Amino acid sequence: MFFADIAGQTEVKERIQRMANEERIPHALLFLGNEGSGNLATAVTFAQYVFCTNKQNAEPCNQCASCQKVNKLAHPDLHFVYPIASSKDVRLSEHLIRDFREAFLANPLMNQQDWFNELSAENKQPTIAAEESNNIIKKLSYTSYEGGYKFMIIWQPEKMNASAANKLLKILEEPPDQTIFILVCHHAEQLLTTILSRTQLVKFGLASDDEIAELFHRKYGLSDQLARYCAGMAEGNQREALLIAKEQDSHVAQLAHFQNFMRGALNFNVFKINPWIEQTAALGREKQKYFLQYGLQLLRECLLLNSGGETLVKARNEELDFLKKFSAFVHMGNYERIVEEFNKAYYHIERNANPKILFMDMSLTMNELLNSKKPA
Ligand SMILES: [Zn+2]
Numbered sequence: 332m333f334f335a336d337i338a339g340q341t342e343v344k345e346r347i348q349r350m351a352n353e354e355r356i357p358h359a360l361l362f363l364g365n366e367g368s369g370n371l372a373t374a375v376t377f378a379q380y381v382f383c384t385n386k387q388n389a390e391p392c393n394q395c396a397s398c399q400k401v402n403k404l405a406h407p408d409l410h411f412v413y414p415i416a417s418s419k420d421v422r423l424s425e426h427l428i429r430d431f432r433e434a435f436l437a438n439p440l441m442n443q444q445d446w447f448n449e450l451s452a453e454n455k456q457p458t459i460a461a462e463e464s465n466n467i468i469k470k471l472s473y474t475s476y477e478g479g480y481k482f483m484i485i486w487q488p489e490k491m492n493a494s495a496a497n498k499l500l501k502i503l504e505e506p507p508d509q510t511i512f513i514l515v516c517h518h519a520e521q522l523l524t525t526i527l528s529r530t531q532l533v534k535f536g537l538a539s540d541d542e543i544a545e546l547f548h549r550k551y552g553l554s555d556q557l558a559r560y561c562a563g564m565a566e567g568n569q570r571e572a573l574l575i576a577k578e579q580d581s582h583v584a585q586l587a588h589f590q591n592f593m594r595g596a597l598n599f600n601v602f603k604i605n606p607w608i609e610q611t612a613a614l615g616r617e618k619q620k621y622f623l624q625y626g627l628q629l630l631r632e633c634l635l636l637n638s639g640g641e642t643l644v645k646a647r648n649e650e651l652d653f654l655k656k657f658s659a660f661v662h663m664g665n666y667e668r669i670v671e672e673f674n675k676a677y678y679h680i681e682r683n684a685n686p687k688i689l690f691m692d693m694s695l696t697m698n699e700l701l702n703s704k705k706p707a
Contacts, residue, residue, distance in 0.1 A: 332372065332375060332376045332379060332391075332393070332401075332402065332439065333376065333390050333391065333393065334348070334373070334376055334380070334389070334390055335390065335546075336372070336376075336439075336546070336550060337369035337372050337373055337376070337546075337569070338369065338538035338542045338543045338545075338546045338569045338572075339536070339537070339538030339539060339542035339543070339567075340368070340369060340373065340535055340536070340538065342536075343373065343533055343534075343535055344373070344389075345389075346533065347360075347373075347377050347380075347533065348380065348389045351377070351380055351381045356381070356480070356511055357511075357530075357531040358503075358506040358510060358511060358512065359503050359506065359511075359512040359513075359514070359529055359530040359531065360511070360512065360513045360514070360530060360531050360533055361513075361514045361516060361519070361527065361530035361531065361532050361533065362374050362513055362514065362515045362516065362533050362535065363516050363517075363519050363532060363533070363534050363535065364517070364534065364535025364536075365517060365535070365537065365567075365568070366442040366443070366517055366568065366570065367440060367442065367565070367567070367568030367569050367570040367571055367572075368535040368536070368537070368538070368567075368568075368569070369439075369440055369535070369538075369569055370515050370516075370517075370535045371435070371439065371440075371441075371484075371486055371515045372439035372440060373535070374484050374486075374513045374515050375401065375404070375409075375435075375439065375484065376391065377513070378401060378406070378409050378482040378484070378511075378513075379391045379397070379398055379401040379402070379406075381479070381480055381482070381511075382397040382398070382400075382401060382406060382408070382409075382477070382479065382480075383395055383397055383398050384396075384397055397477070403432070403436075404428075404431075404432040404435060404436065405432070406477075407475075407476035407477065408475045408476055408477055408479065408480065408481045408482060409481075409482045409484070410467075410470055410471075410481070410482065410483045410484070411424060411428070411431060411483075411484050411485075411486065412424045412459060412463055412467065412483065412484070412485045412486070413431060413446065413459070413485075413486040413487060414443075414446075414447075414457035414458055414459050414486075414487050414490040415427055415450065415457050415458075415459075416450050416455035416456075416457045417458075417460060422460075422462055423462060423463055423466050424459075424463060425466070427450070430449055430450070431446075433449075434446060434449045438570075438573075440569055440570035440573060441570070442570055443487060443517070457490065458490050458491070458492055458495075459485075459487070459488070459490050459491040459492070459495050460492060460495055461492065461494040461495045461498055463491075463495055464491075464494075464495045464498030464499050464502065465498070467483060467499070467502060468498075468502060470483075471483060471502075471507040471510050472507065475509060479509070480509050480510070480511055481507075481509060481510045481511070482510075482511050482513065483510060483511070483512050483513070484513045484515060485499075485512065485513070485514050485515065486515045487515070487516065487517065488514045488515075488516055488522060488526070489516055489517070489518045489519075489521035489522055496522075496523050496526060497523075499526065500523065500525050500526055500529065503526065503529040503530070504529065512530070514526070514530055537566070537567030537568075538567050538569055539567070540559065540562040540563050540567075541562075542562075543558075543561070543562035543565065543567070543569055543572050544558040544559045544561075544562040545558075546569075547561060547562065547572065547573075547576060551576065553576060557576070557579060558576075560575075560579070561573075561575045561576045561579065583649065585621075585622070585625050586649060586650055586653065588611075588622060589622070589625060589626055589629060590653060590657075591603070591607050592604075592607055592611075592622075592626075592690075592694070592697075593657065593660075593697070593701070595607050595694060596693075596694040596695075596697035596698050596701060597660065597697075597698065597701050597702070598698075599694065599695065599698040604691070604694050607690075608686075608687055608690045608691055608694075609687075611686060611690055612686040612687050612690070616680055616681075616683075616686075619680050619686055620677055620680055620681065623673050623674075623676055623677045623680070624677070626673050627670060627673050627674070629650065629654065629657075630661060630666070630669060630670055630673070632650070632654055632658075633654055633657060633658040633661040633666075634658075634661065634666060636654055636655065636658045637658050637661065637662065660701045661701075662705040662706070663705075663706060664703060664704065664705055664706040665700045665701070665703050668700055669697070669700050669701075672693055672696055672697065672700070676689055676690075676693050
């Protein structure tokens with residue numbers, strides 16, 4: 332990972348880069364920031380930067396052996412502690428390291444809820460128990476594998492119970508050699524004040540809309556306009572902005588899929604409809620059902636538009652542009668039958684109908700319906 336993959340936080344990045352470059356890293360840091368501030372991702376990138384043997388322009392190289400290990404969250408001197416729902420077989424964070432790696436690598440901006448969902452802990456409240464603190468002592472008593480620093484990243488230290496917190500405090504009072512603790516925390520008010528006073532505070536602010544938009548444009552290739560929209564909606568929360576971008580992406584794709592079907596059906600053209608049918612058949616049943624549901628939703632919006640209820644339309648901008656034109660083909664004379672077609676298709680898809688035959692039939696019927704005259 333690169334520091335540049337995290338939106339904003341310029342001051343924080345400069346400060347910790349300086350610590351690493353000057354080799355003056357405090358033994359305990361508190362990375363305090365809201366969810367979506369990227370404080371966990373920054374902690375990992377910081378460790379990567381310190382370990383990196385070929386630092387470049389204040390970034391890790393992302394290629395050396397150390398970087399590669401960190402990128403898999405498998406560096407032997409990089410340890411993690413996080414809340415878990417303990418059971419007979421799972422008593423320590425390390426018992427769930429595979430799940431943690433998978434979750435973090437899929438989304439380095441994951442929040443507490445994302446992780447808890449991963450744990451499928453049902454009604455259990457995940458915590459960091461005292462046993463974990465004993466394990467920290469054990470782990471850090473070995474010398475580092477690679478001869479340099481050892482990092483212990485404790486994510487959500489606010490989930491420590493009292494005895495775990497007190498044990499951690501003892502460790503922070505007499506830290507093992509060459510060890511750096513990073514407490515990645517969202518709610519400092521839930522931490523023991525004695526722990527707070529043993530750590531050096533690194534406070535994460537909110538990324539600005541411009542910073543998030545710039546990152547999304549650069550890293551994910553989002554258009555300037557869409558990047559700004561996502562940033563504006565997320566109010567400085569980078570995780571949230573990413574979710575909005577993904578949702579937008581799938582919705583733009585859905586709309587295009589619907590448009591292509593209706594265009595192919597309207598002027599029934601085998602060369603247009605066949606590739607569409609092939610593509611849709613390959614999507615699988617759940618996505619086919621989703622397409623039909625989405626279509627039903629757009630058809631309802633057409634009806635609203637036609638009855639002069641534009642303000643009721645919940646569609647987004649691109650949808651509205653399309654619906655203003657498409658609604659001319661939907662009227663009281665065909666609306667019910669079109670809806671019936673969609674519902675019928677949904678029913679048959681659920682019962683394993685052959686999607687190629689089904690959508691071919693449907694497009695022929697749609698051709699007839701869309702071209703039927705509006706009743707006078
Ligand atoms: Zn490197």
